[in-house]
Amino acid sequence: MRTAQALPGPADTLANPACVVGPGQRCEHALVDQTLNQRLYEYEERVRGRFAVIVDTLKTLSAFQHEIDFVARAQRLAVDRLGFTLPEDLLNEAWVSGLDMRALHSYCIFRSFKECVDRAESDQAAWRERMAIDAGFLESCGYHTVDISPCADGRLQGLLPFVLRMAPNDSVSVKAYAGAMFDVEGDAADWMHRELDRLTGAIAGGDTANYLKVAVYHFSTSNPCHQGCAAHGSNDSKAVESALGRLNELRAAIDNTFGRGAAPEVLLIGVDTDVDAIRVHLPDANGEVNPYRYVDAGEVYKATLGMDSAAARAHLAGMVARAERADGWAEGEGSMREGMRRLVLRMLEANLSQIEYVIQHHAGRYAVIGHDEEFICAGEATNFVQLRNKYYYAHLDTVEEGAADMDVGIKIFTGLNIKHGLAVPVLVHFHYCSRVPGARERAVVRCKRVKAAIQARYPHLHAQGLLNCQMAVSDRRGSERCAFVEDDVEDAGH
Numbered sequence: 001m002r003t004a005q006a007l008p009g010p011a012d013t014l015a016n017p018a019c020v021v022g023p024g025q026r027c028e029h030a031l032v033d034q035t036l037n038q039r040l041y042e043y044e045e046r047v048r049g050r051f052a053v054i055v056d057t058l059k060t061l062s063a064f065q066h067e068i069d070f071v072a073r074a075q076r077l078a079v080d081r082l083g084f085t086l087p088e089d090l091l092n093e094a095w096v097s098g099l100d101m102r103a104l105h106s107y108c109i110f111r112s113f114k115e116c117v118d119r120a121e122s123d124q125a126a127w128r129e130r131m132a133i134d135a136g137f138l139e140s141c142g143y144h145t146v147d148i149s150p151c152a153d154g155r156l157q158g159l160l161p162f163v164l165r166m167a168p169n170d171s172v173s174v175k176a177y178a179g180a181m182f183d184v185e186g187d188a189a190d191w192m193h194r195e196l197d198r199l200t201g202a203i204a205g206g207d208t209a210n211y212l213k214v215a216v217y218h219f220s221t222s223n224p225c226h227q228g229c230a231a232h233g234s235n236d237s238k239a240v241e242s243a244l245g246r247l248n249e250l251r252a253a254i255d256n257t258f259g260r261g262a263a264p265e266v267l268l269i270g271v272d273t274d275v276d277a278i279r280v281h282l283p284d285a286n287g288e289v290n291p292y293r294y295v296d297a298g299e300v301y302k303a304t305l306g307m308d309s310a311a312a313r314a315h316l317a318g319m320v321a322r323a324e325r326a327d328g329w330a331e332g333e334g335s336m337r338e339g340m341r342r343l344v345l346r347m348l349e350a351n352l353s354q355i356e357y358v359i360q361h362h363a364g365r366y367a368v369i370g371h372d373e374e375f376i377c378a379g380e381a382t383n384f385v386q387l388r389n390k391y392y393y394a395h396l397d398t399v400e401e402g403a404a405d406m407d408v409g410i411k412i413f414t415g416l417n418i419k420h421g422l423a424v425p426v427l428v429h430f431h432y433c434s435r436v437p438g439a440r441e442r443a444v445v446r447c448k449r450v451k452a453a454i455q456a457r458y459p460h461l462h463a464q465g466l467l468n469c470q471m472a473v474s475d476r477r478g479s480e481r482c483a484f485v486e487d488d489v490e491d492a493g494h
């Protein structure tokens with residue numbers, strides 16, 4: 001059931017920045033989808049619940065590790081509380097040398113994550129069908145593909161279903177990069193791929209539909225100097241300019257290669273990670289985006305709270321139209337395309353539900369505004385589990401080039417885990433495409449190479465058992481998702 005927040009007093013105003021209401025008012029916006037919020041909350045609780053029980057379960061195990069029927073009891077308890085059994089070899093030796101709690105803890109983190117991946121379909125079914133922005137809606141706006149690059153920051157991992165209320169589907173892809181600094185060449189190749197699919201009829205879109213590239217930067221209103229985007233030194237204007245720079249480079253790359261007018265449409269979005277409110281930068285008639293011309297959903301929420309849904313929608317449309325006519329630094333040339341306007345209005349409206357979600361379930365602002373991840377994912381990110389701060393992501397093809405991201409991750413987990421005597425769990429994950437012969441074997445070889453390089457980079461942690469790597473691969477097209485790979489498995493490539 002929903003628990004609306006009653007009138008906050010002056011002391012609560014700061015803690016709940018999204019909703020400051022007058023006497024007798026409540027933070028209940030007419031355009032918020034309460035049912036969807038409830039379904040997302042159940043999902044969040046279910047996924048977080050799988051991780052939340054780990055520590056207590058291990059403490060219980062530890063208490064009876066020297067008893068005669070330990071292994072059998074431990075397995076019963078694990079199945080009962082965690083939903084899976086524990087590796088026998090870790091349990092069998094307990095009577096001699098004591099339980100290796102670090103190894104068990106990491107194992108449980110990986111297995112719980114795997115559980116979330118395997119159950120993603122059923123876990124997510126309830127909210128997937130109710131999303132404000134689905135493939136049909138995107139098509140009605142004139143887009144056959146939406147390619148989103150957020151920053152790799154864990155706080156943006158719930159971007160699609162929570163912040164944007166967008167249903168994951170084949171026409172939407174998410175690829176995160178530190179600082180939203182996506183790979184222009186890689187994206188131009190993705191664009192070509194999708195356009196080829198459209199031209200050959202492999203995907204819908206006909207002659208008219210377009211490709212939309214979205215870059216998502218982030219900032220923190222309550223602690224702008226420390227909890228903004230680490231990749232840009234928490235410098236907000238640098239985060240905006242850099243993401244916009246990449247979008248313009250991508251457009252130029254495609255226009256210069258395929259002729260003027262070929263370029264995809266682009267959209268720039270900012271997320272205040274304290275409260276999940278978005279800023280949508282409005283393109284002009286030429287598709288140009290400007291750092292100063294945007295509408296903030298937090299402002300929309302405040303301005304339209306208490307209105308009925310028709311009045312709130314009209315007011316929102318008015319705010320967007322006014323922002324488009326802005327002059328000075330924010331000035332653009334003419335109005336955006338109608339399909340783009342439909343999408344922008346729907347995004348801003350859908351985000352009102354997320355703003356209220358944070359008010360209802362996280363007291364208006366996340367209690368942990370910084371890092372709170374369960375593990376490090378190194379290599380290529382998975383998109384199966386969509387929830388804020390699930391893991392810290394270090395994008396890397398080789399450890400040498402991803403070293404800086406990996407070092408930051410180890411530093412974060414020194415505070416989160418090592419300080420408490422726990423190891424750093426590192427999931428080394430790569431994708432392969434089962435249509436390509438030998439691709440899986442090559443992905444496994446890559447995993448092994450990266451795992452070995454990570455262990456070599458942090459030899460002291462590795463030697464003390466404070467670094468636990470688990471390798472995993474996923475098929476881009478097929479059903480194998482985050483399948484664990486062990487060291488002793490022979491690779492076909494060797």
Ligand SMILES: [Zn+2]
Nearest residue numbers: 151153229230
């Ligand atoms: Zn960032």
